[in-house]
Amino acid sequence: MHVEFLGIPRERAGVADLELEAATLGQALALLAARFPDLGEFIAGGSLHPSLAANLNGDEFITDPRRALADSDHLLILSADVGG
Amino acid sequence: MPPGYHGFYLRIDAGTGTATRVPLPEEVVRQYLGGSGLGARLLLDQGSAVSDPLAPEAPIVFAFSPLVGSPLTTSAKFAVVSKSPLTNRINDSLASSGFALAGKRCGCDAIVIVGRAPELSVLVIDDGDVRLEAADDVRGESCPATEEKLRARLGSDYRIASIGPAGERAVRYATISHDGRHAGRGGSGAVLGSKRIKAIAVRGKQYCEFADPKRVTELSRDLSKRSFGPATAKYRELGTATNLLTFNRFGTLPTRNFQSGTFEEAINLSPQELAAQREKTRASCVACTIGCEHIYAVGRTPQSGAGDPHSSPAGVRVEYESLFALGSLCGVGDSDAVLRASQRCDELGIDTISTGGTIAFAMECVERGLLDESWLRFGDGAAMLRAIELIGRREGIGALLGEGSRRAAEQIGRGSLAFAPQVKGLEIPGYEPRALQTMALGFAVGARGADHNRSGAYEVDFSDKVDRRNATLESVRHAIETEDRAALMDSLILCKFLRGVFTDIYAESSAMLRAVTGWDVTADELRATARRIVAAKHQFNVLAGWTLDEDTLPDRFLDRALPNDPAALLTRESLDALIAEYHRQRAELS
Numbered sequence: 001m002h003v004e005f006l007g008i009p010r011e012r013a014g015v016a017d018l019e020l021e022a023a024t025l026g027q028a029l030a031l032l033a034a035r036f037p038d039l040g041e042f043i044a045g046g047s048l049h050p051s052l053a054a055n056l057n058g059d060e061f062i063t064d065p066r067r068a069l070a071d072s073d074h075l076l077i078l079s080a081d082v083g084g
Numbered sequence: 085m086p087p088g089y090h091g092f093y094l095r096i097d098a099g100t101g102t103a104t105r106v107p108l109p110e111e112v113v114r115q116y117l118g119g120s121g122l123g124a125r126l127l128l129d130q131g132s133a134v135s136d137p138l139a140p141e142a143p144i145v146f147a148f149s150p151l152v153g154s155p156l157t158t159s160a161k162f163a164v165v166s167k168s169p170l171t172n173r174i175n176d177s178l179a180s181s182g183f184a185l186a187g188k189r190c191g192c193d194a195i196v197i198v199g200r201a202p203e204l205s206v207l208v209i210d211d212g213d214v215r216l217e218a219a220d221d222v223r224g225e226s227c228p229a230t231e232e233k234l235r236a237r238l239g240s241d242y243r244i245a246s247i248g249p250a251g252e253r254a255v256r257y258a259t260i261s262h263d264g265r266h267a268g269r270g271g272s273g274a275v276l277g278s279k280r281i282k283a284i285a286v287r288g289k290q291y292c293e294f295a296d297p298k299r300v301t302e303l304s305r306d307l308s309k310r311s312f313g314p315a316t317a318k319y320r321e322l323g324t325a326t327n328l329l330t331f332n333r334f335g336t337l338p339t340r341n342f343q344s345g346t347f348e349e350a351i352n353l354s355p356q357e358l359a360a361q362r363e364k365t366r367a368s369c370v371a372c373t374i375g376c377e378h379i380y381a382v383g384r385t386p387q388s389g390a391g392d393p394h395s396s397p398a399g400v401r402v403e404y405e406s407l408f409a410l411g412s413l414c415g416v417g418d419s420d421a422v423l424r425a426s427q428r429c430d431e432l433g434i435d436t437i438s439t440g441g442t443i444a445f446a447m448e449c450v451e452r453g454l455l456d457e458s459w460l461r462f463g464d465g466a467a468m469l470r471a472i473e474l475i476g477r478r479e480g481i482g483a484l485l486g487e488g489s490r491r492a493a494e495q496i497g498r499g500s501l502a503f504a505p506q507v508k509g510l511e512i513p514g515y516e517p518r519a520l521q522t523m524a525l526g527f528a529v530g531a532r533g534a535d536h537n538r539s540g541a542y543e544v545d546f547s548d549k550v551d552r553r554n555a556t557l558e559s560v561r562h563a564i565e566t567e568d569r570a571a572l573m574d575s576l577i578l579c580k581f582l583r584g585v586f587t588d589i590y591a592e593s594s595a596m597l598r599a600v601t602g603w604d605v606t607a608d609e610l611r612a613t614a615r616r617i618v619a620a621k622h623q624f625n626v627l628a629g630w631t632l633d634e635d636t637l638p639d640r641f642l643d644r645a646l647p648n649d650p651a652a653l654l655t656r657e658s659l660d661a662l663i664a665e666y667h668r669q670r671a672e673l674s
Binding site for chain 1: 314317321322326327330333335356547548551584
């Protein structure tokens, strides 16, 4: 799947996007935490810190680590505390 | 009166320069806390809902809070509450820093100003003693210059809140500025200007005790520690400008007066790009550990000039709302023009959201042939800057635009009200309502108009709790919850950038309030308090003539999908159902 970072996740990952192989949201987040230690502060137990959010294909915000992901999916990881 | 409060407010008649210390009953401060809540209560007590907001008798309230003066991070804030000259409804704006601390040390929990000074004056409050001084030397001066001159005249221990040239000329969205921060929305600067008060200078030595100082220290340390964590990383590392690219990515970045949700030059206005092109420093409000302020040097690259942009006229503090309003909303992608525009708004003392919203509206009127100002075009940064100068002076087209987009549309006519970007007269902040429909409800029902600070419903839209493009009645509960939370935080007072730090804000706030005041206050009591404060604002509006048909959005947003996102469609029927459910639930809660 394609993973795109916005806001703080992009700062911490140091890249705007990448390709990743993962079957579930929890797996994807665990892989990202291992690959980008600075992002790991925001990931625990297959879930994101509440200050970040995961969105699928620009449509649906998802939180369940068991949520299945497809190769064709576009996963966005962004700062959730929008506003100001 | 319990610790944390003085038990008095200072009622000042600007016409005579005299003050009265008026007792505040404990039951009133326990029911309304401080800040926005206490301000709303005092406005109701003054019977001011029916007044012309710019009339001498109309009061303006500067309200502090029980937490002001405590070591609790972000608590050095004050609320300015009055009837808005922009909306003719209640207006409460908050600002941070030393004015709150010094004002409360004058021995009062609030300052209520009525009357009109014989000439433009500086209101000096010295430890509770009040006098008027001439303001001839600061007439027409910018907000920063006014503060600097008055500190030189009065002494560096004074803290000064001032209006700029726009407030002197009653621009309906003029701000009150202090230390570079603004009580920004709704035109409180015009209200102060109508009283011929250019600035208020405060200093004092009267401190409030805390009921349990040891516990206050413990809670403060814990809160400060958590404020350094991941929940506030966004504010520290990138600032609120982070939102810009995110919103653009989701098609929710208002562009060219809400004609689109994406802006092709958004990247130019991103914090990463701003920082790459110029020097940047960070700063904090007094008593704040977050440090959200990202201050950019205008026209200086990282390699060129040295020095501290914060203390230089070249430095400008940038927030998402200013970037959106003066950038994408006006179609301007030239970051230097946007930063200069933001800086000029700060100097003139005008709200960047209303300024950008009103100019963008005028640009669309020009585009449609409704306004004969052919120079004022989307995308033209120089034209935007020229319009800002004219607004600040109320000259030429600036006389019309200084009225705000609703009044301008009423004068222009020919159907332009349908695309004036406002609710109740207050220009809409940077959240596309068709694509963020819980926020659309928050805008529609907001007591002070379209407002992202009194309703945080956009957070719900950016979560798995709702479908942001298809709001249901379930959205209403969430919108009410964010409104209640904002009412609590604006009354305690704590900065909303802390909100992500709390697991249960009502429980934690009750612990803080217990330690400061000694009250046996519970989370449930604070929930009821928050609802009472929201109800007080609605009560003020009812007395001021509010009717249900004000709770809506402009026609542009209804029954037509957002051009770049066919799924972002909000029908009038759907919005009306949400609004009806909101009022049903509010009535049930009261």
